[in-house]
Amino acid sequence: MVRIAVLGAGRIGKIHAASVAANPKAKLVAVADPFGDAVRTVAEAHGADAMTDAMEAIARPDVDAVVIGTPTDTHVGLMTRAVELGKAVLCEKPIDLDIAESEKAAANVERLGGKVMLAFNRRFDTTFAEIRRSIDAGRIGEVRQVVISSRDPGMPPAAYVKSSGGIFRDMTIHDLDMARWLLGEEPVLVSAIGSRLVDAPLLEQYDDYDTVMVTLQTASGKQAVINNCREAVYGYDQRVEVLGSTGLLTHDNLRPTTMRLTTAEMTDAQEPLLNFFLERYAQAYRAEMNAFVDAIADGKPMPTTVRDGVLALRLAECAVESVRTGRAVTV
Amino acid sequence: MVRIAVLGAGRIGKIHAASVAANPKAKLVAVADPFGDAVRTVAEAHGADAMTDAMEAIARPDVDAVVIGTPTDTHVGLMTRAVELGKAVLCEKPIDLDIAESEKAAANVERLGGKVMLAFNRRFDTTFAEIRRSIDAGRIGEVRQVVISSRDPGMPPAAYVKSSGGIFRDMTIHDLDMARWLLGEEPVLVSAIGSRLVDAPLLEQYDDYDTVMVTLQTASGKQAVINNCREAVYGYDQRVEVLGSTGLLTHDNLRPTTMRLTTAEMTDAQEPLLNFFLERYAQAYRAEMNAFVDAIADGKPMPTTVRDGVLALRLAECAVESVRTGRAVTV
Amino acid sequence: MVRIAVLGAGRIGKIHAASVAANPKAKLVAVADPFGDAVRTVAEAHGADAMTDAMEAIARPDVDAVVIGTPTDTHVGLMTRAVELGKAVLCEKPIDLDIAESEKAAANVERLGGKVMLAFNRRFDTTFAEIRRSIDAGRIGEVRQVVISSRDPGMPPAAYVKSSGGIFRDMTIHDLDMARWLLGEEPVLVSAIGSRLVDAPLLEQYDDYDTVMVTLQTASGKQAVINNCREAVYGYDQRVEVLGSTGLLTHDNLRPTTMRLTTAEMTDAQEPLLNFFLERYAQAYRAEMNAFVDAIADGKPMPTTVRDGVLALRLAECAVESVRTGRAVTV
Amino acid sequence: MVRIAVLGAGRIGKIHAASVAANPKAKLVAVADPFGDAVRTVAEAHGADAMTDAMEAIARPDVDAVVIGTPTDTHVGLMTRAVELGKAVLCEKPIDLDIAESEKAAANVERLGGKVMLAFNRRFDTTFAEIRRSIDAGRIGEVRQVVISSRDPGMPPAAYVKSSGGIFRDMTIHDLDMARWLLGEEPVLVSAIGSRLVDAPLLEQYDDYDTVMVTLQTASGKQAVINNCREAVYGYDQRVEVLGSTGLLTHDNLRPTTMRLTTAEMTDAQEPLLNFFLERYAQAYRAEMNAFVDAIADGKPMPTTVRDGVLALRLAECAVESVRTGRAVTV
Incomplete structure (x- = not known):
């Protein structure tokens, strides 16, 4: 039994607490958050201790592992x-x-040999994971191009934009990790363009963008492109496409049901997309936690590492620099 | 060069005349129709003789073959x-x-050894033909069930209904031929139900139906079901599905383009269907004529025969009787 | 808190026990099954009492409701x-x-005013439920035709066939309920055909069929057709289609992921279907239990009733009779 | 009647000659090509004069318009x-x-006020044209991002590569025109990456690439990305996607039929794509010719102009320079 404390009782902390509670190999020992009401609600729901000090939670002798869902x-x-x-x-x-x-x-x-897993949840989505497995199984030969479309349903609040670190570090970073993972090689060249098409006044204020494209190239020439927009009125658009030497892998977005409506005006219209990450990646969050618990229980390497976090962030930095300088940036 | 006269200059006659004219192995010699204006227009468009008497057209020594598109x-x-x-x-x-x-x-x-081909145009549609070929190629093993959905975009005019012979002889007959062709065996048992859901007053007047279902069973037990409706607001719905012992064949309806529209209300909505038979089966009509010309030119058997016409009509008769008697009718 | 005993610790009992345990408004008090090992495993997994006598479980004063998952x-x-x-x-x-x-x-x-819900799980599937809701919302006008394709991935064991009551009472009954529910009216006329195409020797032995079609007609003329086969090599095929006066509702089968593979031989190939009812209807079983618990907790009518069970079975009887007599049977 | 001479009797010349011959408002007067056999075959097929000197064909007084399908x-x-x-x-x-x-x-x-139309055939494809029309009709609001996937089924012969001018001027140029057309604004910034993943030895020899990505940005910030590969084993991949402020437009590739095959291994597999441009754009070539003839007959502006050709080529030049310098190039 892996004994876990979840740090942070916000939106993502709640998800993680529930995933720990539902995992038969794990036990949710404590939830820590300075906001007493929030933490009590989450902790009580799962029969765990509510704490206000995250450092204290970490130090508890009955805690084997922690989940960090606190502010960046x-x-x-x-x-x-x-x-x-x-x-x-x-x-x-x-x-x-x-x-x-x-x-x-x-x-x-x-240096310390720490076991740290970075929460790139999308890698644990069944569809993305099946695409990675299919590449590994040789179903499309050598990867040549990766095309990632990743669009949010709508602009985040101004306060969020202010502290987000900018679209590349906050939103594109997930796609940069996905690109690294699907390319199977490290990108060495990064080009990016950035536009303000959704809310120019807000984004100018923070020297940020709402609509961006990033191209990546590895040393062997494999290519990826990411296109992001902070607003897609049709929902949370999350697609990848991988072109290989012997085939192509694509997939569909997810909807609440598979129903299709045909009328005199249109045929086979499907429902709107699952609207945002909590819904779209509900399964992925659970699978991510299960992978974390399994890695600990079985003494195996973490499926993602702190190094993955650094590498994705570095690509984001390169994208920022590319937009500023108008140059392709060597990683 | 196969020299052809087209009898009838109405909607279907025009189609056939154009198909003959476009076939490099055929020559459109004459078009015959008592309506002088109509026949002249069609004949002139293709440099053929306009005639008012079909029997005379048949008798011309420079005519090798005739296409009958006159009233039933x-x-x-x-x-x-x-x-x-x-x-x-x-x-x-x-x-x-x-x-x-x-x-x-x-x-x-x-008895006379005549070369007569019945115009079951759907057999020449590229998709339906590919389904038949795929069955022949063993891609789904032994056929078990055929499901045919065939719906018109809207009720025909009252005058048409009056002289049509009823929905089973006029509309279902195409699907009965398709069922025979896809089953690969003769049905021996026919059950049918008929309803008046679109225009009850009109259809009661002629003891006819607008919405019907027919099930068929062959001696070896293979099954087919046809569902027809005289009105589908979304267009001309033409689908078959074939379940075999090792697989399933289905297909999509056709639309003018493959465009898909996604908005805040719906995703991947496709365009309305090609609206009626002249558009939907434009390719099939040409291919049907080409098959006719090829059979003559190469001295080969007709791809469909007058017997096919009798057998489909007999199934239609059985369906009529089944609705009347509430019994499954043995063919 | 609704206190529940689950009777039966077999395949379906396990599902229900887990659904009760996961429902925050319910408490799994006991699981009863004469097979001691099975019942202990299920009961222990959820901290419930293991019992061998179902009647005793029913009689417990701390039991408000029971779930019957025992032999028929x-x-x-x-x-x-x-x-x-x-x-x-x-x-x-x-x-x-x-x-x-x-x-x-x-x-x-x-007579006793008992609160009994029949487990027609499919009504609680999100897609089927959305189709029903869309009909109620008037999105396709008046229902005219319902087409149900329902095929099992493979023949059940001979022992199952022997005691199943026959394909109509065992398998078609789900589709008969679905037809009643989607038609929104009671069928008054039932026709059926039955074939032995998968395993004729076995089914002849029990006077049963493996491949059937049933047509239904309501008093107002609405129509439904069900096509069943005990073997579909491509998985558990579960589809309905509803034609209305102003539109059409269809839906896709479910797969483990939405991945599509394109190679030199084929394009956009999707994964095999979720293979059988436990996987396909996992969500529906949970939603069914939640609906049961909610109806009790809120004192509301059961979403399905014992009468629904009788009516579906009666339609199955009519189908059996129709195959035997070759007549459309009036309900 | 517009009297036309087709210059060039190669692959594309044949297409154009047939399109002219099929247009009721046009007359194919002559076909000119130094290869006597080729030109005779084409000319005879349509009852036109065969000529060997293109300049002479242009000068004929009975020629109103010429189609240039000769070497670049x-x-x-x-x-x-x-x-x-x-x-x-x-x-x-x-x-x-x-x-x-x-x-x-x-x-x-x-300067001379010449009526010149550049043959960007894709603009006349029914699907692409419907996408442009849908944008014009306001169905997706303001365009924000255009994503173009354009991949050839296989590497052209070495001789073709040698004289092609390089992938950007030969292949990407079509997509650059498509990007301009769909963006509805001129790109002002071009970035590109190029790789040799299909046939590195060949392409190194000519300082060319087989796999490229190009991003474009307009003055107002609209973005486009093009991804090209000279080899897609699954056929001729031709897709665009347009993200607007209120919706998204996508479309499917074309296949010979709409048949789908489901087996124990895969579901709803579609046929391979129409394999290359002559098949894929057969309709577009005809529509292009019809638009040309209509513009002449009606005295209206050409639907595409020689300026469109220059602008697309300039973007290709910028892409070449961007790959060489690693800079985003200002147009």
Whole structure:
């Protein structure tokens, strides 16, 4: 039985707490969050202790592992402390908005031999995982091009934009990880363009963008392109396409049902997409937690690492620089 | 060069005349129709002679074959005369609304060794033909069930309903032929139900139906079901599905383009269907004519025969009787 | 909190026990099954009491409701006892293989005002439920035709066939319920054909069929057709199509992922279907239990009733008779 | 009646000759090609004069318009001569492999008020045209992102690669025109990456690429990305996707039929794609010719212009430079 404390009782903390509670090999020992009401609700729902101090939760002798779902600027401190105490860590991305801080933290974790998994949840989605498996099984030969479409249903609130670190570090980073994972090689060249087409006044204020495209190229020439938009009125659009030397892998977005409506005006119209990440990746969050628990229980390597977090963030930094300089940036 | 006269300059006659004109192995010699204006327009468009008397057209020494697209009650007379004169015939279905007359005409054609092809155009549609070929190629093993959905975009005019011979002889007959063709065996048992859901007052007047279902069973137990409706607001719905012992064959309806529209209300909505038979089966009509010309030019058997016309009509008769008696009718 | 005992610890009992345990408004008090090992495993997994006597479980004062997942020939006895003791019941279909017994049991339940829900799980599938809701919302106008394709992935074992009551009472009954539900009216005329195409020797032995078609007609003329086969090599095929006066509703089967593979031989090939009812209807079983618990907790009518069970079985009887007599049978 | 001479009797010349012959408002007067056998075959098939000298064909007084389907290095000379003689021109792309020459030729045409249409055939494909119309009709609001996937079924012969002008000028140019057309604004920034993943030895020899991606940005920030590969084993892949402020437009590739095969291994597998441009764009070539003839007959502006050819070629030049310099290039 892996005994786990979840740090943070916000939107993502709640998801993780429920996933731990539902995992037969894990036990949710505690939930920690300075907001007393929130933490009590989550903890009570699963019969766990409610705590206000995350560091105390980490230090508990009856805690084997922690899940970090707190604000980004606390990630490095909590992760480092947990690793020092020999606790396994599942940490939400990004490690830190600052690449140097992230690099330092990752180096520290690696020096200490810490077991840290970065929460790139999409890798655990059944469809994305099946695509990766199909590539591994040789069903499309050598990968040549990866095309990623990733669009949010709508602009986040201004306050979120302000503290997000910008679209590349906040949103594109998931796709950069997906690109690395599907390419199977590290990108060495990054080009990006950025536009303000949804809410120009807001994004100018923060020197940010709402609509971006990033191209990536590996040393052997494999290519990927990511297209992001902060607003897709039709829902949370999450698609990848992988062109290989002997085939192509694609997939459909998810909808609540598979119903299709045909009328005099249109045929086979499907329902709107599952609207945002909590719905779209509900299965992936559970599978991610199960993979974390399994890695601990079986003493196996973490399926994603703190290094993955650094590498994705570095690609995001390159994209930022590419937009600023108008140059393809060498990683 | 096969020299052809097209009898009838109405909707279907025009189609056939254009198909003959476009076939490099055929020559459109004449078009015959009592309506002088109509026939002149069609004939002139293709540089053929316009005639008002179909029998005269048949008798021309420079005519090798005739296409009968005249009113149903003239089919038997024209076909018989053409066969007597040794001309090949492509005849629109049905042979006659009366099964005894049809049987007699067919027996006569067979006795004389006449080359008569019945115009079951759907067999020449690329998709339906590919399904038949795929069955022949063993891609789904032994056929077990055939499901046919065939719906018109809207009720025909009252005058048409009056002289149509009823939905089973006029509309279902195409599907009965398709069922025979896809089953690969003759049905021996026919059950049918009929309803008046679209225009009850009109159909009661003619003891006819607008919505019907027919089930068929062959001696070895293979099954087919046909569902028809005279009105599908979304267009001309033409689908078959074949369940075999090792697989399933289905297909999509056709639309003018493959565009899909996604909005806040719906995703991947496709365009309305090609609206009626002239559009939906444009390719099939040409391929049907090409098959007719090829059979003549190469001295090969007709791809469909007058017997096919009789057998489909007999199944339609059985369906009529089944609705009337509430019994499954043995063919 | 609704306190529930699950009767039967077999395949379906396990599903129901887990659904009760996962429902926050319900408590799994006991699981009863004469097979001691099976019942202990299920009970322990959810912290419930393991019992060997179902009647004792029903009688427990700390049990408000029972779920009957025992062999068919015990359904009536358990249901009747539970109703007499004022317990709510969720009963697997069929009530009994004998229509007279079923009718008697239903009449008794109704006389006593018992709260009995028949487990027609498909009504709780999100897609089928959305289709029903869309009809209710007027999205396709008046229903005209319902086409149901329902095929099992493979023949059940001979022992199952022997005691199943025949394909119409065992397999088609689900589709007959679905047809009633989607038609929104009671069928008054039933025609059926039956074939032995998968395993003729076995089915002849039990005077049963493996491939059947049933057509239904309501008093107002609405039509439905069901096509069943005991073997579809491509998996558990579960589709309905509803033609209305202003539109059409269809849907896709479910697969483990939405991945599509394109190679030199084929394009956009999807994965095999979810293979059988436990996988395909996993969500429906949970939703069914939630609906049962909600109806009890809120004192509302059961979403399906013992009468639904009788009516579906009666349609199955008519189908059996129709195959035997070659007549359309009036319900 | 528009009297037309087709210059060039190769693959594309044959297509154009047949399109002219099939157009009721046009007359194919002559076909010109130095290869006597080829030109005789084409000319005879349509009852036109066979000529060996294109300049002579242009000069014929019974020729109103010419279609230039000759080798690229003859385009400017023929086009210029035709315009000087007041003949309308439909010219295959590119105008010339050299941007300066193209610019000069275009300026000359514009100075003389010549009627020149550049053969960007894809704009006349029914699906692409419907997408453009849907954008114009406001069905997706303001365009934000265009994603173009355009992949050939296989590498062209080495001789073709040698004289093609490189992938950007030869293949991507079609997509660059499509991007301009769908964006509805001129791109001002071009970034590109190029790889050699299919046949590196061959392409290194000519300093060319087989796998490329190009991103484009307009002054208002609209974005497009093109991904090309010279080899897609699954056929000729031709897709666009347009994200707008209120919706999304996508479409399917075309196949010979709409048949779908389901087996124990896969479900709903579709047929391979129409394999290359002659099949895929058969309808578009005819519609292109019809648009050309209509523009002449009705005295209306050409639907595409020589300027479109220059602008697409300029974007291709920018892409070449971007790959070489690793910079986003300002147009």
